[in-house]
Amino acid sequence: MPHDIEHDGAALADIHRHLHSHLPPEPALRVKALESLVVERGLVAPETLDAWIELYSEHIGPKRGAQVIARAWVDPDFHARLMDNATDAITEFGFEGNATAHLKAVENTESLHNLVVCTLCSCYPFSLLGMSPPWYKSAAYRARAVREPRMVLAEFGITLPEDVELRVWDSTAELRYLVVPQRPEGTEGWTEDQLAGLVTRNAMIGTDRDLGPGVR
Amino acid sequence: MDGIHDLGGREGFGPVVVSRDDPPFAEEWEARVYALSESVGAEDWSIDWFRHMVELLPPQAYLSIPYFEKWCMVMLSGFVNSGVFTPDQVLVGTTGETAQGEPKRRSLQDVMETDRRRCIDYSREQSTPPRFAVGDYVRTVRHGHAGHTRLPGYARDCVGEVVTAHGAHLLPDEVWKGNEVASPLYTVRFAARTLWGPDAPENDSVMIDLWEPYLEPA
Structure with missing residues (x-):
């Protein structure tokens, strides 16, 4: 340099x-x-710009992340690999790329909820989830997600019980976070594709929690 | 720097405008900015340089202009600073020169491959043993510096527990200036009560990725 x-x-x-x-x-x-x-x-060349726009409009987006989550729900070995090294795990799908070299999966349980923010800018795992949503980049979310995360979750329609621990991940380094939501009840026997259809972008950031059929 | 960008914990912004099925780009110009950011630059630009350039926007502009307009301003000002375009060329929006060269047109497949190669590893060999280990309690430093740094203001002079030691990663405080320096990186858990006082829920926490120069033994 x-x-x-x-x-x-x-x-x-x-x-x-x-x-x-x-x-x-x-x-x-x-x-x-x-x-x-x-x-x-x-x-x-202007055509190169068109190609980038097509890539992030048609090919790279939250459907990638949803496929990864659905695989983790049905395949315990993949689940273990995802929790151990999420970058290697998404590479099995060819989803590695911009801002996902140090990806960490954090999993929700009955007693734990995870929420991701970047208070200093708007860091986001682009090659896995595509463009970040407007609220994620907003001053209100960046300011409040660390200070009053339960009120922020309430604005997203999540009432988190007091006995559920909340962990907020502030993406200050090149680590990026993927929230692994809980598999909803009533989905036994569903295919990976069907399950992926339940996984919302917001759930992978932590602003959706219950993904049961018919909830969203 | 103690800039306007350091928003964590600031009050008064009102509710979050919740949305679910957003298009990737709300406006065509936003998509153009994103594509430009992936395609052009100067040799001295890095991700940390880019972030610091966003932080250096006038504070009033930082809070009022759209996200992708900030990126546009970074590229315009960056090109001026790097001597690629003059301020006057930027203000009139043309070089006033005859078109130069015929750049290669990249296909969807080309840029897909480029994106995949942007899976950039920021870790480096650790040259000295890390000062802290998992389970150690650390106190963040009180004072920062005027350049680019990644210790949020809300977490200064606070005690937390090291929960992960990641080995050495490139240090943004140096990288933005073009110095490839690495330092041990840790994920540190701060109790919500430490950061926000006794009314915060007892078991809630904020996890922050922090480099060794930001930390002292607690």
Whole structure:
């Protein structure tokens, strides 16, 4: 890495202030400026951008995570591998990628609930769950999930009994967290595909808890 | 830095706007920003540099502009800082130059493979023995520094228990400046009561991943 480029926070903040106060306020126009500059300079082809958008719109999303959870529910050996090293386990599906090299699965039980947040930015396991939801990136969630997580869960419709322990995971490093929800009752004999259909994105972050058929 | 980004525990933001079946991108421009972030950059950019650039946005802008607009501003300001574009080129939205080169058009299969290769290992060989072990109680430092760091303000000067020792991982405080330095990383469990006072539920906790320089023996 070159060391001749300035890493001076005050100077960088000055650039931000200058551009932010002089650029048009509409984000779409700012993005248009960025895309025009890099395309004119030959740094990227617009078709490559289209390919990335297609990838994260059609191919990479929470259905991947749901498949992993469903497999863990029906296959005890896979469940053990997922809890031991989640990155290796999702690699069996070819789901490893952006921000999942240090993936850790944390499992809900009758007496424990897990909730994931990133208070400092919005770290998220992109290659497994796709784009993060708007609420996950919101100031309200980032501020409150560590301080009053039970009130936040209530806003998601979860009344967590007092005797259920709550663990909140603040993603401050390159570790990323996948909540493994409990398999709902009444799903004996269901196929993996049927079970995957019950697993919501929010459950894999910890803001859904009961995934019983007909609940969501 | 004690920036506006350090939101954990701040009060007054009101309820969370709950949603369930969101599209990956709410607006087309958001999708373009995401795709640009995956496709362009300068040599001195790293994930930690990118995060710190978000933190350095004017505080009023940080709280008011949309998530992906922050990414757009990071790339624009970053290109200016790296000397790729001038501030004036950014403000007019064109280089004023004739188009240069014909970049390779990447297919869906190409970018899928690129995404898979972005499974980047941030762990490194541990050069010195770790100072703490699982079960140790540690106290987080009170004072940080003006650069990029990953010790949240709400967890400073607090005692917690080491629950996992992860070996050495790249240290964001150095990596953002381009210095590849690693340090032992731990998951530390803090009782909710330690962080928020006696009214917090007795058994609840917050787990935070913290590097060794953020910790002292308790």
